[in-house]
Amino acid sequence: MTPLLEIKNLKTRFYTQDGVVRAVNDVSYTMDSGEILGVVGESGCGKSVHALSMMQLIPYPPGKITNGEVWLDGQDLLTLSEEEMQKVRGRDIAMIFQDPMTSLNPVYTVGFQIVEALLLHNDMTKKEAKYRAGELLELVGIPGAKDRLDDYPHQFSGGMRQRAMIAMGLSCEPKLLIADEPTTALDVTIQAQIIDLVKKLQDELGMSIMWITHDLGVVAELAHTINVMYAGSIIETGKIRNIYKNTKHPYTIGLLGSLPRLDDAPGTELVSIPGLPPDLLALPEGCPFAARCEYRIEQCLVEKPPLVEIDGKDHAVACWRWEEIAGIRSK
Amino acid sequence: MKAEMKKLVKVRNLKKYFPGTEVSIFRTGKDVKAVDGVSFDIYEQETLGLVGETGCGKTTVGRTMLHLYPPTAGKIIFDGVDLNDLGERELRFTRSKMQMIFQDPYASLNPRMTVGSIVGAPLDVHTDQSKKEKRERVQELLDIVGLNPDFVNRYPHEFSGGQRQRIGIARALALNPDFVVCDEPISSLDVSIQAQVVNLLEDLQKKLGLTYLFIAHDLSMVRHISDRMAVMYLGKIVELADRDEIFLNSLHPYTQALMSAVPVPDPDLAEKKDRVILDGDIPNPSNPPLGCNFNTRCPVATDICFKEEPEYREVKDRHWVACHLVK
Numbered sequence: 108m109t110p111l112l113e114i115k116n117l118k119t120r121f122y123t124q125d126g127v128v129r130a131v132n133d134v135s136y137t138m139d140s141g142e143i144l145g146v147v148g149e150s151g152c153g154k155s156v157h158a159l160s161m162m163q164l165i166p167y168p169p170g171k172i173t174n175g176e177v178w179l180d181g182q183d184l185l186t187l188s189e190e191e192m193q194k195v196r197g198r199d200i201a202m203i204f205q206d207p208m209t210s211l212n213p214v215y216t217v218g219f220q221i222v223e224a225l226l227l228h229n230d231m232t233k234k235e236a237k238y239r240a241g242e243l244l245e246l247v248g249i250p251g252a253k254d255r256l257d258d259y260p261h262q263f264s265g266g267m268r269q270r271a272m273i274a275m276g277l278s279c280e281p282k283l284l285i286a287d288e289p290t291t292a293l294d295v296t297i298q299a300q301i302i303d304l305v306k307k308l309q310d311e312l313g314m315s316i317m318w319i320t321h322d323l324g325v326v327a328e329l330a331h332t333i334n335v336m337y338a339g340s341i342i343e344t345g346k347i348r349n350i351y352k353n354t355k356h357p358y359t360i361g362l363l364g365s366l367p368r369l370d371d372a373p374g375t376e377l378v379s380i381p382g383l384p385p386d387l388l389a390l391p392e393g394c395p396f397a398a399r400c401e402y403r404i405e406q407c408l409v410e411k412p413p414l415v416e417i418d419g420k421d422h423a424v425a426c427w428r429w430e431e432i433a434g435i436r437s438k
Numbered sequence: 439m440k441a442e443m444k445k446l447v448k449v450r451n452l453k454k455y456f457p458g459t460e461v462s463i464f465r466t467g468k469d470v471k472a473v474d475g476v477s478f479d480i481y482e483q484e485t486l487g488l489v490g491e492t493g494c495g496k497t498t499v500g501r502t503m504l505h506l507y508p509p510t511a512g513k514i515i516f517d518g519v520d521l522n523d524l525g526e527r528e529l530r531f532t533r534s535k536m537q538m539i540f541q542d543p544y545a546s547l548n549p550r551m552t553v554g555s556i557v558g559a560p561l562d563v564h565t566d567q568s569k570k571e572k573r574e575r576v577q578e579l580l581d582i583v584g585l586n587p588d589f590v591n592r593y594p595h596e597f598s599g600g601q602r603q604r605i606g607i608a609r610a611l612a613l614n615p616d617f618v619v620c621d622e623p624i625s626s627l628d629v630s631i632q633a634q635v636v637n638l639l640e641d642l643q644k645k646l647g648l649t650y651l652f653i654a655h656d657l658s659m660v661r662h663i664s665d666r667m668a669v670m671y672l673g674k675i676v677e678l679a680d681r682d683e684i685f686l687n688s689l690h691p692y693t694q695a696l697m698s699a700v701p702v703p704d705p706d707l708a709e710k711k712d713r714v715i716l717d718g719d720i721p722n723p724s725n726p727p728l729g730c731n732f733n734t735r736c737p738v739a740t741d742i743c744f745k746e747e748p749e750y751r752e753v754k755d756r757h758w759v760a761c762h763l764v765k
Contacts, residue, residue: 149628264719265492294491294655296716299699303715321629324658324701328708347705365633366703367662376640377662379633383598 109181110137111282111315117175119153119160122168126388130156132339134175135414138315138332140282145326145347146319147362148336149384154319157336158285162200163192180282198228201276205288207268211260217244217271218256221278228279243274248304266297270304277308285317290325302329323366327351335359338385338395341414345422355417355424357432358396394426402432446617446649447480447503452512454495454502458724468724472498474673475512477750478758480617485643485650487664487681489657489696493720495673496653497541500619503651504536505529516617534564537610541622543602547594553580553605554590560612579608582645584638600631604638611642617649625654636663657700661685666756669693672731673723675750679757689753689764692732730762738763 119131131153138144148154159165161177161184177184179199187195196202204210212220221240225231231239237256244252247270260268269289276284286305290298306329309316320326326333326347333350335343335358343356354360364378382399385391391398397407406427414425426432453475458467473495480486490496502509505521514521516532524532537560540546547556557576561567567575577587583604594602603623610618620639624632640663642648654660660667661681668678669692677690688694695714702708716735721727727734730743742762750760 149630266719294720295657295699295701296491296695297719298701299713299715300717302701303713322701323629323703327703327705328701351703351705362629363703365630367636367658368703375662377633377637379637380630381634383600383631384628 111140111142111180112138113176113178114157114161115176115178117157117160117177118173119156119165119170120173121170123388128387129390130170130339130387131160132390134336134339134341136334136341136344138283138317140315141309141313142332143309143316143318143330145330145333146317146336147321147323147326147333149321151338151384151387152336153339154336155287156339158202158287158317158319162196162202162285163187163189194228197224197281198279199281200283200285201279201281202285202287203269203272203276203289205291207265207272207292208260210272211268213260216257216259217263218258221256221271221275224275224278239278240274243278244271246277246308247271247274248300249274265293266300269293269297269301273301273304273308277312277314280312281314283315283317285319287319288321289318291320291322298325305329323363335362338390339387340395340411340425342396342425343423344414349418349422353418353422355422355429355433356396356426357400357402360436361399402428402435404428443481443484445479446482446517447651448513448515449479449499449503450477450513450515452476452499452502452514453510454498454507455510470724471673471726472723473502474726476670476673476675477512478668478675478678480649480651481665482616483643483647483649484665485652485663487660487667488651488653488670489655489660489667490670491655491696491720493672493723494670495723496655496670497621499670500538500621500651500653504533504538504619506538531564534560534613535615536617536619537613537615538619538621539603539606539610539623542626543599543606544594544626546606547602549594552591552593553585553597556594556605557590557608557612560609564613575612576608579611580605582611582642583608598631599627600634603627603635607635607638607642611646614646615648617651619651619653621653622655623652624659625656632659639663657696669696672720672726674731674760675758676732676761677757677759679754679759683754683757687757689757689759690732690761691736691738691763695737730760 115135117131117134121128121130134157146154160172218240222236225236225239241253241256249255249267249270290301318326318329330347333347334341337358343359361380367377380399385395393408393410394412397403412425412427414423416423452473454473455469455471458469460466488496501507503514554576557579558572561572576590580587585604624635652663664681666680667684668675671692677693688697695716698714718735721734729745730748733739733743748760748762750758752758753764
């Protein structure tokens with residue numbers, strides 16, 4: 108089976124006054140159709156920028172995709188013109204953003220904004236589009252959906268706005284839905300509602316979802332595969348159980364250790380990762396995590412480790428010493 | 439915890455209403471009942487966690503406790519002194535014993551002041567130390583919170599979020615307070631940095647014998663740091679108990695739903711978990727529902743919940759809850 112999405116050697120740079128920000132460094136991976144991929148990392152690790160690069164939404168200048176290919180269904184998106192790309196956005200790939208407050212236009216009704224997307228990509232009349240918009244709002248669980256089409260975004264609560272954004276994202280039945288921290292601005296009980304909804308919709312509609320987040324908890328409930336990113340590179344990737352149960356990269360280990368868990372014994376100290384992520388203006392030569400890594404050796408400082416497959420196909424890690432570290436930790 | 443532990447702070451029936459906005463020149467809107475009658479104690483050297491969702495009034499509780507907002511009604515008794523009885527000057531002195539760490543380390547530090555003057559500002563106000571003494575104290579404080587003491591002449595923008603939060607902590611500690619309100623001190627930080635700051639707060643508590651009110655919406659972090667926990671919903675405390683009690687035997691349906699909504703970073707546990715998904719949103723605090731606040735979303739509400747407000751009472755030893763259905 109050919110994958111739905113294949114990214115090869117994607118590099119994105121921002122040319123700023125202070126120098127070149129290396130936001131995405133050689134990211135390559137594939138995604139199958141029907142898959143939910145979690146992209147996890149801290150702020151500034153390139154998780155959002157790599158998704159925006161795929162959609163060609165990086166502002167130029169200062170941003171520029173300097174290298175790479177993004178294959179979606181036999182088409183390299185990075186070779187498309189802006190006009191062609193506009194047809195892809197929304198129809199083939201849709202995106203939901205973090206803040207539902209700022210991503211909806213406050214001066215148009217919610218219904219109008221969904222209808223707009225429908226009319227742009229489909230051959231339907233206004234009436235049909237409005238009917239469909241009502242169905243979509245109903246699908247995402249907004250009570251009294253058809254009556255709320257004429258409401259403005261401010262009449263919706265945060266959770267409802269995010270539902271409306273999801274409805275808009277689904278309107279053209281995209282092959283891939285990119286959700287960029289869609290629940291970060293929401294409360295936990297509302298977050299649980301949205302996660303539940305997305306799971307249900309994915310079951311029903313079978314699209315692929317890329318869920319970008321900093322929260323390792325959220326994706327544990329949702330994703331099939333996880334990419335862990337650090338300083339613009341994928342440092343560990345694999346099926347969800349491999350990432351959580353058979354963690355190999357010292358950064359992923361640290362990240363999981365620094366999360367308190369509801370089933371921790373009381374009094375356990377959190378394992379914090381010392382130091383800060385590297386400055387993307389001056390990335391170190393070797394492994395980007397080396398400065399904070401307790402297992403670093405000479406080689407880590409001079410040579411960047413490649414992402415290598417381990418234990419068969421469903422797990423890969425970018426660390427020179429992953430085998431030794433696994434040995435040290437099991438003692 | 440031992441029964442003879444001293445109660446450092448007592449809060450009795452605290453209310454804080456914010457005036458409603460003007461609807462027309464003849465009519466103003468209803469008051470927003472941000473905090474609507476909460477009572478609790480904080481024991482010396484413990485950490486009380488206060489959790490709840492956006493708009494439930496948890497930050498207002500913290501601020502009102504320091505009299506940063508004058509309370510609409512109710513009492514705050516700090517170390518045996520009722521803050522309502524104090525004049526401006528005495529209140530100012532008492533406040534030096536109670537400090538606050540703010541949520542946003544970007545907004546809570548003046549960008550035009552050096553780290554030295556930010557951390558030293560409380561010393562300027564409350565002490566008459568000489569310049570040299572102040573400088574030494576500031577450097578000592580920076581050292582305590584894990585920053586290089588030579589950073590005194592730098593400005594906040596030169597620091598990362600985690601380091602700024604450390605500066606905020608150093609400022610809060612400058613006057614040797616007994617009680618610190620930590621208002622979501624870690625929610626704007628990255629995961630790996632959160633752990634650093636929480637570990638620092640725990641260390642400081644042990645070293646300096648501090649008492650914390652730890653306000654947060656991240657339940658797993660609150661469980662980690664707290665001895666006891668209070669859960670707020672729409673201006674009221676719905677449940678308060680020892681940390682493990684509340685996690686293992688929560689009684690209020692809202693607490694139960696809140697616990698089950700917390701994502702677990704473990705796919706096996708996540709699969710097994712029984713989720714209680716609440717419908718709807720938090721009601722508007724200027725127009726709370728009649729009866730129990732939670733009745734619009736409660737999965738088990740009965741007739742009485744729509745008529746009468748449940749009493750907040752101690753149902754078990756040290757376990758307080760406000761729900762009609764808990765016997």
